[in-house]
Amino acid sequence: MSTVAPPSDPESNPRVKAVFDDIRATRKSDFINNMWLWLAFDPGLLERTWAEVKAVMATPSPLDPLVKEMLYIAVSVSNGCGYCIHSHTAAAKAKGMSEAEHADLLRVISLAAKTNQLATALQVPVDAAFDAAAER
Numbered sequence: 106m107s108t109v110a111p112p113s114d115p116e117s118n119p120r121v122k123a124v125f126d127d128i129r130a131t132r133k134s135d136f137i138n139n140m141w142l143w144l145a146f147d148p149g150l151l152e153r154t155w156a157e158v159k160a161v162m163a164t165p166s167p168l169d170p171l172v173k174e175m176l177y178i179a180v181s182v183s184n185g186c187g188y189c190i191h192s193h194t195a196a197a198k199a200k201g202m203s204e205a206e207h208a209d210l211l212r213v214i215s216l217a218a219k220t221n222q223l224a225t226a227l228q229v230p231v232d233a234a235f236d237a238a239a240e241r
Contacts, residue, residue: 115145124155171200
């Protein structure tokens with residue numbers, strides 16, 4: 106159950122309408138998903154969040170857009186965000202993620218979770234060769 110109610114007419118607020126219009130233009134779709142609808146309860150939060158998402162996920166960078174979506178899925182699994190798992194899995198599939206890639210991604214997520222827990226439980230010291238601070 107949601108902790109806030111989305112505005113009944115979010116686009117009556119010009120700030121919200123401007124963000125929604127930018128989402129539509131950036132994504133080349135008329136669909137405004139629930140995350141944005143619910144964030145519209147606070148136009149400032151909506152603006153800041155969309156600006157960050159657009160800068161990281163929709164702006165060309167050294168990471169391929171599909172890789173970004175797959176990373177988002179992995180972090181969402183780690184954080185237990187069902188909404189983000191579903192929305193970014195759909196986005197990854199729309200960007201070409203195959204069923205085999207999805208299965209492989211889930212194997213990597215599962216393995217990383219297991220070995221992270223083992224390393225944490227055992228309190229394994231970081232090898233000097235892996236110490237990023239020592240490389241400076």
